[in-house]
Amino acid sequence: MEEEEGGGGGSEEAALLGQHRREKKELQAKIQSMKNSVPKNDKKRRKQLNEDVAKLESELEERHKLELLSLSQKQSTDTEEKKAALEKERDERIAEAEIENLSGARHVESQKLSLILSQRQLQIRHIPSDGHCMYRAIEHQLKERNNNVTLTSLRHQTADYMQSHADDFLPFLTNSTTGEMYTQGERDIYVLWFKLQHLES
Incomplete structure (x- = not known):
């Protein structure tokens, strides 16, 4: 189940990167169309066009960065939650084992050994x-x-x-x-x- 979830995170990222590639292609097509609509000798409109193109590219790049960051944070949060759940489960198992050990043969043996050693003024090092x-x-x-x-x-x-x-x-x-x-x-x-x-x- 964890592998599927991990794989899901990878496929989410792949899907997002695929979407970004499509959006970049679409923007390039749009930019080309915009360039074709402005005569080359119209310097004023060409200047405005270049500014608009730079703005569109910058906005798209910024949005893509934010989307990737958001996905990364989501995956990080998911990972931290899984890690916390695993640690909690491990701690619970340790606590259960410690309770069992208190009445287990190993604990009883350890108690007896400690008693014998203390009577002889010895200790386990x-x-x-x-x-x-x-x-x-x-x-x-x-x-x-x-x-x-x-x-x-x-x-x-x-x-x-x-x-x-x-x-x-x-x-x-x-x-x-x-x-x-x-x-x-x-x-x-x-x-x-x-x-x-x-x-x-």
Whole structure:
């Protein structure tokens, strides 16, 4: 249904542009007729004719601009109304989900976990999902224990461990295209890529 409405907006604009083209052609025909009716040697009437032509062209151009602007504003308003309706619907769904979650298993589990953590004077710490979150979480915990290991160091240690225990990781290193396990060369490239990821953050 939204596609039809969106398509309708496009067809409205196309229709308006088509109408504008017709009106320009009609005006040109009218101007030509006006020019033909005034003798070329009648300078006074020719001057007046040129002024009238300029006025007609200017008025038509101005009207076309206003019509396009009006259509654009209408489409913009329609889009904003649709967006507002979608946002309202989304907010309602979120509110419903939050109400359901209060009695859901996940919420109950979260409450239990929070209670256990608070009894141990611990808390859940949010780590941004940036491709390094596992390492950042480990880094954070190690820093809490005065171990200043870095993300880069953790990545290198992990890559070195994976390389020295390749057989343990082979089942998990597969070519996403073929589904086959990595060859030695592919595995080496992966481990190198794995080590260098910190450079892109």
